[in-house]
Amino acid sequence: LTAPTDPSPLVAVYFDGRSARPQRAALRIRADGLEVRPEGAAVAMHWPLSELERLEGPADAGLRLACHGRPDERVAVSGRADAERIVRALPRLRRARTSRTEMRRAAKWFVGGVVGFAALGLVAFEGLPRAFALMPMNWVAPIGDNVARQIGAVFGGGACAAPAADAALARLSGRLLAEVEPSFAFDPAALDIRLVASSVPNAFAAPGGRIVVFSGLFDLVGDDAGADGDAIAGVVAHEIAHARLRHPTAALGRAFGLDLLARLAGGGGSANAGLALANLAYGRKAEREADALAREMLIDAGIGDAGLVRFFQAVERRFGAQDGGYLSTHPSTAERAAEGRGVTGPVRAFSAEDWQALKAACGG
Numbered sequence: 001l002t003a004p005t006d007p008s009p010l011v012a013v014y015f016d017g018r019s020a021r022p023q024r025a026a027l028r029i030r031a032d033g034l035e036v037r038p039e040g041a042a043v044a045m046h047w048p049l050s051e052l053e054r055l056e057g058p059a060d061a062g063l064r065l066a067c068h069g070r071p072d073e074r075v076a077v078s079g080r081a082d083a084e085r086i087v088r089a090l091p092r093l094r095r096a097r098t099s100r101t102e103m104r105r106a107a108k109w110f111v112g113g114v115v116g117f118a119a120l121g122l123v124a125f126e127g128l129p130r131a132f133a134l135m136p137m138n139w140v141a142p143i144g145d146n147v148a149r150q151i152g153a154v155f156g157g158g159a160c161a162a163p164a165a166d167a168a169l170a171r172l173s174g175r176l177l178a179e180v181e182p183s184f185a186f187d188p189a190a191l192d193i194r195l196v197a198s199s200v201p202n203a204f205a206a207p208g209g210r211i212v213v214f215s216g217l218f219d220l221v222g223d224d225a226g227a228d229g230d231a232i233a234g235v236v237a238h239e240i241a242h243a244r245l246r247h248p249t250a251a252l253g254r255a256f257g258l259d260l261l262a263r264l265a266g267g268g269g270s271a272n273a274g275l276a277l278a279n280l281a282y283g284r285k286a287e288r289e290a291d292a293l294a295r296e297m298l299i300d301a302g303i304g305d306a307g308l309v310r311f312f313q314a315v316e317r318r319f320g321a322q323d324g325g326y327l328s329t330h331p332s333t334a335e336r337a338a339e340g341r342g343v344t345g346p347v348r349a350f351s352a353e354d355w356q357a358l359k360a361a362c363g364g
């Protein structure tokens, strides 16, 4: 091993390539490459200069690095000064080839980087402008459409064309929102839930009532005697709750400012996926609010919140107790599971036919 040429570590975000979960990492510049040490890891990884590549992307998105021997892993450095320090110390750092695959990887990474920085609180959020709370749902719907489409393309194989599954999700949201009156800010009829084929177990709400559910969630929850349709319904209810509470629009506004959001909503320019995905970092308070509203909707609809509790338990089994990797790093999934009452209501979230249609929708 060579001695570090630069003793002070840089703060970076590391993605292991298996989940969308960002991890804080310390980077040290060495003469022959980089030392990458994710927080909590016992041993640092060595990313040799001969295998290091700098990914293409917007100039203001920071420095994004890949390593040939670790094809799906990524490291990002957000600060301009830190990025320049690395580039100066490693003058032989290559730029990634710009083949289609590389561009796709770069795009995927760019998205992950923005989410990562936001989720780790490395992006300085300003106060929420009051105007966001008043932005009508149909005004932000074009942003949401754009976001949902791009996320489908970046994280997976795009939307699954399955009318029976779409109908099943629409029936569920109809039951969850049966008592909700349409308003300026939230119209149940405008809600649009779509399935995307992706191995990543995740779901999210975009502005304008657009909700995307990744098919990887079906693998995560399994098929506990058919009742895990209720676990998926729990996730859908949680995302609907974010939409009702207008968290996606508020998060975009906090991260990118009223001006940019106004331009996007007005049809000028297109929302890039990274911008869009910043809505994943809602924070602890918002996640608790969404969980509470989801439980209320699930119990009122006669489904109960036991499925939502089972979902958090499945996340905990897959990703560990303290960091679920599901949408936000806090509160912990164990806490979120414990907050549920675990009520099983008299009706299931999906009929047997609807549940089969959902599981088969993305070719699974």
Ligand SMILES: [Zn+2]
Pocket: 238, 242, 282, 287, 290, 327, 328
């Ligand atoms: Zn959430």
